[in-house]
Amino acid sequence: GAVVSQHPSWVICKSGTSVKIECRSLDFQATTMFWYRQFPKQSLMLMATSNEGSKATYEQGVEKDKFLINHASLTLSTLTVTSAHPEDSSFYICTTKQGNTEAFFGQGTRLTVV
């Protein structure tokens, strides 16, 4: 089956720095990828939809200038958390769809901002 690779799996950064998370589809081309965030003990919330070659679409309440999404190729989408703060500490996970019937999840990235 299709595989989505997310890197890094965990990262600790200092407050004020930026962190980049990569999401790669390994064996198929993904024109659309989705980024979700999961706070501790909570469910996943959709942050944004990443479209290859165009601007990402952000969900209400998500700061697009803080969470920069780039989908420069059909196999790679990146999420950059800029000027990270402790409240950005969360589990970030990407998904991609194959056709209209399947969603594949990356392994997730646990971000801790200290």
Place this chain on the structure above:
Amino acid sequence: AQSVTQPDIHITVSEGASLELRCNYSYGATPYLFWYVQSPGQGLQLLLKYFSGDTLVQGIKGFEAEFKRSQSSFNLRKPSVHWSDAAEYFCAVGAREDYKLSFGAGTTVTVRA
């Protein structure tokens, strides 16, 4: 907009006993429905999904779920749980037009010996 409700926050079940996790959804048409499992500190693993056809869906690890349109439900079941089934379970509904997923709050399953 679609939404999902998982009424049970936490369920404790004895090993070998049956398990049923409830999921109710709100969506204007026939949705895509999913159940995912998440072990502590891990990503999500797809247990099963419903798109169309047979309303009783078989998944991995011995799980099954039944889509009931009249009740807007997609409950997950397993006849005999194993200690390794202890995890967080998420029900999700996907819109057919854009495939965005909305997740329920999750149900934590604890398995006692």
